[in-house]
Amino acid sequence: MVLSCVKPALNASAETATEISPPGQYRYGALEFSPDCQYLYFRRAEETSPTTALYRMLLPDGSFTKLSVEAHSAVTISPDGKRMAFIRYYPETRESALIIAQTDGAGERTLSVRRPPESFFRAPAWSPDDPQLLRLHLPRPKLQLMPAKNE
Numbered sequence: 001m002v003l004s005c006v007k008p009a010l011n012a013s014a015e016t017a018t019e020i021s022p023p024g025q026y027r028y029g030a031l032e033f034s035p036d037c038q039y040l041y042f043r044r045a046e047e048t049s050p051t052t053a054l055y056r057m058l059l060p061d062g063s064f065t066k067l068s069v070e071a072h073s074a075v076t077i078s079p080d081g082k083r084m085a086f087i088r089y090y091p092e093t094r095e096s097a098l099i100i101a102q103t104d105g106a107g108e109r110t111l112s113v114r115r116p117p118e119s120f121f122r123a124p125a126w127s128p129d130d131p132q133l134l135r136l137h138l139p140r141p142k143l144q145l146m147p148a149k150n151e
Contacts, residue, residue, distance in 0.1 A: 030074035030123070034081050034103070041067075041075045041084065041103075054086065056103065067105030072096075073123035077103060085111070087120045096120040 029052070030043040040059055045052040054071035057064035073087035085100045096119045101108035114120050 030071070032075050032077060034077055035079060036081060039103070041077065043071055043074075054105075056105070065105070068099070068101065068108060071099075073120075076124050076126045078126050079128055085124045085126065087123060094119075098124060 025047065027045045027047060028042055030041075032041045033039070034041070038059055040057040042055055042057070043052045044055055051069065052071060053066050054068040054075060055064045056067050068086075070088050071086045072089045075084045075086045077084050082103060083100060084103050085098060088097045088099050089095070090097070094116045096114050097110045098112045098120055099108060100111045
């Protein structure tokens with residue numbers, strides 16, 4: 001898999017590409033660049049495992065760090081690049097949770113939980129003016145803004 005990120009301040013000819021994995025070893029998903037294009041966030045699972053983990057890769061060198069396990073949505077990065085949010089599902093209770101953490105994985109905490117019949121649906125989105133997260137939940141599709149306070 002090859003990905004590239006063009007920094008807005010750079011000329012498109014300055015584009016760089018980094019190979020992040022040989023084909024066939026892992027399943028990748030939910031790719032998200034940091035606002036400054038210094039990091040790539042992604043979910044990864046081994047071909048033989050249903051468990052996914054959230055990773056952060058330093059670009060362009062390709063070194064990466066596992067940030068969290070069981071991230072079940074794409075990650076969204078705050079406009080200042082300091083925080084992230086994603087959805088985690090708990091199959092045993094059928095609950096879904098909106099998780100927030102620093103972008104290095106530290107300080108992970110649950111911001112909100114939905115119990116059946118409600119559920120978070122899809123990834124959250126950070127508003128451009130920061131401290132609000134947009135989330136969609138079911139059973140009646142409903143969009144909701146939620147404060148994402150620093151603590």
